[in-house]
Amino acid sequence: MRSSAHAVISRESSPKIVTIAEKVPPGPSKSTLADVIFGRRLATAEEDEQKIGPVAGVPVLGLDALSSAAYGPEAALTLLLPLGALGLSYIVPLSGIIVAVLLVVYFSYRQTIAAYPNGGGSYTVAKENLGQGAALVAGAALALDYVLNVAVGISAGVGALVSAVPALLPHTLLLCLAILVLLTLVNLRGTRESGLTFLLPTYLFVASLAGILVYGGLRVFAAGGHPVPVEASPVLPVSTETVSLWLVVRAFASGCTAMTGVEAVSNGVPLFRRPTIPNAQRTLTVIIAILVGLLGGIALLARAYGIGATPPGEHGYQSVLSQLACAVIGRGPLYYITMGSVVAVLALSANTSFADFPRLCRVLALDRFLPDTFATRGRRLVFSYGVVVLAVVSGFLLVAFGGVTDRLIPLFAIGAFLAFTISQAGMVAHWRRAGGTGARRSLWINALGATATGITLVVVIVSKFADGAWIAVVVVPLAVFAFARIHRHYRYVGNEVKESRPLDLSRAASPLVVVPVQAWNKLTSRGLRFAIELSPDVRALHIVTQETEDGAPCELARTWETLVVDPARAAGLKAPRLVVRKSTFRQFFAPLIEYIEQLRDEHPDRDVVVIVPDLVVRRWYHALLHNNRGIILKGLLRLRGGPRVVVVNTPFYLT
Amino acid sequence: MRSSAHAVISRESSPKIVTIAEKVPPGPSKSTLADVIFGRRLATAEEDEQKIGPVAGVPVLGLDALSSAAYGPEAALTLLLPLGALGLSYIVPLSGIIVAVLLVVYFSYRQTIAAYPNGGGSYTVAKENLGQGAALVAGAALALDYVLNVAVGISAGVGALVSAVPALLPHTLLLCLAILVLLTLVNLRGTRESGLTFLLPTYLFVASLAGILVYGGLRVFAAGGHPVPVEASPVLPVSTETVSLWLVVRAFASGCTAMTGVEAVSNGVPLFRRPTIPNAQRTLTVIIAILVGLLGGIALLARAYGIGATPPGEHGYQSVLSQLACAVIGRGPLYYITMGSVVAVLALSANTSFADFPRLCRVLALDRFLPDTFATRGRRLVFSYGVVVLAVVSGFLLVAFGGVTDRLIPLFAIGAFLAFTISQAGMVAHWRRAGGTGARRSLWINALGATATGITLVVVIVSKFADGAWIAVVVVPLAVFAFARIHRHYRYVGNEVKESRPLDLSRAASPLVVVPVQAWNKLTSRGLRFAIELSPDVRALHIVTQETEDGAPCELARTWETLVVDPARAAGLKAPRLVVRKSTFRQFFAPLIEYIEQLRDEHPDRDVVVIVPDLVVRRWYHALLHNNRGIILKGLLRLRGGPRVVVVNTPFYLT
Structure with missing residues (x-):
């Protein structure tokens, strides 16, 4: 260096590495407006206190799955409508198959939780076992699924509400956006906060539906299989078609939407307090148990009471759950409580996306497929950037579709089943590699799951292609392409700025x-x-x-x-x-x-x-x-x- | 300074002030796209070559005044319409008064040119003689006048064009904006360029109108005062009102719009080549001589041929100039050439604003009432920023009024007459201070001018107040307020950054x-x-x-x-x-x-x-x-x- 003066003039002789303490304000700090809205700032060390157990886990990660009970059976019954009263005889075996696939998926995801306790679900499983390409497809599919789940869930809830209270119909979009803002704010306040906030509607939904199903089951039993409904359901139309395999397969595919949301727990394992794996597995078990009970009960009671779907969008439409409640308990206060909880759970099913989407983005960001910011924790230790991006994108969808997102439902199922299939396939590869006792059985469980969800995926794509499923076929590859380009840019920049040599001062000179x-x-x-x-x-x-x-x-x-x-x-x-x-x-x-x-x-x-x-x-x-x-x-x-x-x-x- | 090292390491011993040469590219530089559009870059030293003489001075600074001949007499005749054929007997004496005032204004501005050869017109005169406050009012009035002149001039020209060729009516705004873009580009290429470009239409206008007036005059003389028109004019309506002083005064006020634009030469004196003052005076003389000839000729021939105004905006409307041309030469090719040149001169009258507005802004900027940028010369030595601001503001007005700016005409006259009056009053103060031989006579000329234009101003404000003149009464004080605030900010910043002491290095230390x-x-x-x-x-x-x-x-x-x-x-x-x-x-x-x-x-x-x-x-x-x-x-x-x-x-x- 031309100037050797610097060393001369400095008289301080200090250690070369100094750690300085943080300024801690004396006494409890005053609450700011931000504290009131978003909650007080949390230190990184407070993370454990934010973690959840199975009780809060069900509302946080289970709402998506549980709310499926409200539309899965209905979706299947709607497709069986052309068969008239005959269609009802298919609902019990179809639900049986769906429950069987659900159980396969359940065991499969139980295994995934144990094998991949750091979460990330399908993306991580695919990355470890099938390679980065499959992982990105799974990530794109999941991201699409989560975004659509928010829009579809909220608009389904609001749709049920406005069909009950038609005076609210002109405010559909406003109600949708209000719920979106509520979900966003609660989730920015932290995962635990969202679990506690949505505890009541979730368990009210479970308790009231379970009550109706059990009471209805007892009455069926008492009446020797031919109960008299308190309020009669609409008469089923006369048959217009004969049964065909394609019709049954499509009814199955539609009914399978009841399974969406099951992967949520495996994606969100790090949200659970210790012991993490048992807590996550217990939560999944509770969710699946409730879901199986609801699906089975609805199928059996629908059959027993002769309840089918009513044509959607036509005058006199009444949801299957509403008909069921009317038949079992009549239109009393309990009916309104039950239907109110159904509406709430549908609207809040988006909460699952708010728990998982930011974590998915974080994993993608850590692997440098998304900007770094997605991996940064906000003031309440959640990945706030992901929460906000999810809210903005789904808010955009809600506005674009005016709050009525029925047309997005096929896309939504494709995202979910694509992620399922890749995840199961990944687990098959996992067990094949792992070997040893039990691995063989686990492999077969996952292979069965992969086959079941794979078939469902193909059926959904084919049967709904023209209805909008093609969009998913376009969006997923585009998202994968974007991930790849982002990654390439980061890798390029990383190589450009990489420095392994120490500081080079040989040519340093005053500027x-x-x-x-x-x-x-x-x-x-x-x-x-x-x-x-x-x-x-x-x-x-x-x-x-x-x-x-x-x-x-x-x-x-x-x-x-x-x-x-x-x-x-x-x-x-x-x-x-x-x-x-x-x-x-x-x-x-x-x-x-x-x-x-x-x-x-x-x-x-x-x-x-x-x-x-x-x-x-x-x-x-x-x-x-x-x-x-x-x-x-x-x-x-x-x-x-x-x-x-x-x-x-x-x-x-x-x- | 803690580090005394700097002086040690530098071994170069160099002069403390170095002048370095400019890089001059070898050989003629290649033309860029900007060169083609805006003309090649001009060095500051080339300024003299850009200056103009009287021949180019008339199109550059006279179009505004000359085009007045096309609407001043018509404006007066329109107000005389209720008097029917009787009204025609007033046009000659009224035009006589207008020409008299015009001559007073002419002598007054001749004196201003000699006294203030650096231009700035009313603003400079008011500043030197009446104080900064009056100067800012004059500046605001002139700025308003110039902006409105662009909008009104272009839309008047396009209006005349589309009334001749009705197929163009739907494209009124587009034509207005096209002419605005043309004027802006030509003026960005330099003052001289605009003079040369608009030479032809200007002199065609003068020559063809003069030809008609002289030929018509000869025919009147030959017919002993009662010529037979080649094409008869519309019959004047029967009288609906009796003559009143107020009507005559209003007709005079409307006719006075023929005088707008006369101040332009005195504002643009520095545009002329040496000898500057005689060149500017000669240009003013030419403009006034032509204008007086046109005004007088139109008044006399209108009287002799019995030509009055037709109600504007009604079916069968025909401009006074068109009637006159028809009466004298009929609708031959010469008629179309004449009317074409009238249209062109109206549309191009905005050119005067493009020459003067940037100079006015420059003077205001030098006195720190507008941002510095207005005082910066662009690539062609014009004050490009002022040209662009004028184009943008008047373009905005054209768009806002859809290219039909009739309603802005009263505002436009107010700006002009306010500036006139202040300028004349300033000259009165000037001569009072100057004293000496000739000053007394000059003082009286200017006092007469101030009184005449002041009365006209009051008449215009009162008679047109509700029609939009109130806007000028609001805009001028607002502009003055803005100038004052800008000035205060610059003065404040100037005081803040002012430094009279030399560099203080007593406490300089490495950062x-x-x-x-x-x-x-x-x-x-x-x-x-x-x-x-x-x-x-x-x-x-x-x-x-x-x-x-x-x-x-x-x-x-x-x-x-x-x-x-x-x-x-x-x-x-x-x-x-x-x-x-x-x-x-x-x-x-x-x-x-x-x-x-x-x-x-x-x-x-x-x-x-x-x-x-x-x-x-x-x-x-x-x-x-x-x-x-x-x-x-x-x-x-x-x-x-x-x-x-x-x-x-x-x-x-x-x-």
Whole structure:
């Protein structure tokens, strides 16, 4: 280094590594508005207190799955409508198959939880066992599923509400967005908070439906299989079609939407308190047990009471659950409580997405397929950026579809079943590799699951292709492409900035400093003083854009000696050199940049620092009255200066 | 200064003031697209070649005044309509009075040109003689007049065109904007260019109208005062009102719009080549002579041929000039040439504003009532900023009024007559102060002018108040208020940055440099190297947002010795200190700023430099993938750092 002065003047002899303490405000801090809305800031060490057990786990991760009971059987029954009363005889075996697949999926995900306790679900399983490509497909499918689940869940809940209270119909979109804001805020306050907030509606839903199913079952038993409904259901239409395999397969595929949401627990394992794996497994067991009970009970009672679907969107439509409740207990207060809890659970089923989507994005961000920010915890330790992005994207969908998202349902099922299938297939590969006792049995369970969900996926894609399923076929590859491009960019940047060698100071030298000066004022004097503090080689560049009379030297040149050179000499410092350059075409930037480029090229070993004094104005519109040359110059030098040219703005504050 | 090293290491002994030559490209430079559109760049020294004489001066500064002949007499005749054929007997005496006032104004402005050869017209005259307040009122009035003149002139021309060719009616706005763009481009190419471009239509207009008037006059003479029209004019309506003083006064006020534009030459004196004053006076004389001839001829022939106005906006409307041309020469080719030149001159009358508005803004900017930029010459030596602002504001008016700006005409006359009156009053004060021979006569001329234009102003305001004149009464004071606020801001900033003392280096010291470091990479290494080049006191600040396992020291702390301390010692330099600070709440900026503030407060004499390595990405959307901490940090430190904290972004270019 040309200047060896630095070591001389510093008299402090200090340790080279210092750890300084955090400033802790004395006493309890005052609550800010942000504290009230988002909850008080949580320290990283408080993470364990935010974790949840099975009781809160069901509302956090189970709402998506449980709410399926409200539309899965109905979806199957709707497809059986053309068969008339005959269709009812298929609902029990179909539900049996769905429950069987559900159990296979259950055992399969139990195994996944134990094998991959760090969460990430399908993405992680696929990455470990099938490779990054399959993992990205699973990630894209899951992300699509989560986003659509928010839009579809909220609009299904609001749809049920407005069909019960038609006066609210004009406010559909507003209600949807209000629920979205509620979910977003609660989830920004933390996972635990959302579990506690949604505890009541969840268990009310489970208790009231279970009550109706058990009471209805007892009445069926008491009546010897032919109960008299308290309120009769609509008569089923006469048969218009004969049964066909394709019809039954499609009814099965529709009924399978009852399984969406089952993967949620395996994706969110790190949310659970210790012992993590048993807690997560217990939660999954509770969810599946409730779901199986509800699905089985609904199928059996629908059969016993002769309840089928009513044509959706037509006059006289009544949901299967509503018919069932009417038949078993009549339209009393209990009926309204039950239906209210159904509406709430549908609307809140989006909560599962809010728990899992940010975690999925975090895993993708850690693997550098998404921006870093997704892996940053916010003030309440949740991955706030993912929560906000989920809210914005699904809010956009709600607005675009005016709050009625029926047409998105096929897309939603595709995302879920694609992720299921990849995950199960990954587990098959996992067990094949793992080997040993039990692995064989586990392998077969997962293979069965993969086959079942794979078939369902194909059926859903084929039967719903024209209805919008093609969008998923386009969106998933696009998302995978975007992930890959992001990853490529990060890898490229990572390689570019990677540094394995230690600091290289062999050619370190004081920089050449350039200060553009146009007149003598406090900004100029501040800039020059700072320049002199940085380096002994300071050049003040004066661009003459206006011709002075008869070629007389400009004001600045006349006073330079007195104003700058003398004080510098008096302080024992090298005086800055004034460089005067005429600009025939009245340009300011072109000659300045030319000079800086020339200086840079003449001194290939040294950095060039350009100091631009910067007037800090008090009001933004004051900036309109100043020329903002600093900003323009900085932009131009970023484009043309290259890595050795550094622009420094010295602030000058107006008092 | 603590470091006295700088003077030691520099071995160059160079003059303290250097003038460097401009890089002149060898041979003629290639034409760029900008050269083709705006013309080649002009050097400041080429200014004289851009100046104009009387021949080009008439199209540049006279179009506004000359085009008045096309609507002034018509405006007066329209008001006389209720008198029927009787009204015609008033047009000759009224035109006589108008011509008399015009001559008073002419002599008055001749004197102004001689007294104020630097231009600025009413503003300068008022400033010198009546004080800054009156000058700002005159400036605001003129600015309003110029802006409205562009909108009104273009839309009048296009209006005449579409009434001749009704197929163009739907394209009114588009035609207006096309002419505006043409005028803007030609004027950005320079004043001389606009004079040459608009020479032909101007002199065609003068020649054809003069021809008609002279030929018509001869025929009147030959017919003994009762000529037979080639094509008969519409019969005048029967009288519906009796003559009243108020009617005559209003007709006079409307006819006075024929005088707008007369001040243009006195505002644009510096545009003329030497001898400047005679050239400007000669131009004014030519313009006034033509205008007087046209006004007088139109009045006399209208009387002789019995031509009155037709009700505007009604079926069968025909302009007075068109009737006159028909009566004298019939609807032959010459008629169409004449009317074409009338249309062109109306549309191009806006050119006067383009010559004068930028000069007015320049004078206001030099007095610091408008931003500096208005005083900067563009590539063709015109004050381009003023040209562009004029085009944008009048374009906005054209769009807002859909290209039909009749309702703006009263406002436009108010601006002009307010400026006239203030200017004349200023000249009265000028002559009173000057004294001496001739001053008395000059004083009376200007006093007469001030009285005449003042009365006209009052008549226009009163008679047109409800029709929109009130807007001018609101806009002018608002503009004056804005000028005053801008001035106050500049004066305040000027006082704040004013520096009379020489450079103060008594407390100059190497700055304290802070480099936020999060990992070891090329960005970090670049930032540290630059920091070490700037100062011996470098602190690398590491904010730990993620807790490492069991409180183990972070990667950076473990390798600091090897990567940084050893190389620095080997180079004989003081090693940067690594400061590690835990962030319990995972914040990055808060602890960083806290540390910088603390450092600043502990060292009240020293500057604090914060170095933020900055990744320069190739595509703007890549910025979405990076955290852009540099920008956020810079903003925060601008708000909280104060004048001694300087942020430096060291660029790192991706190759």
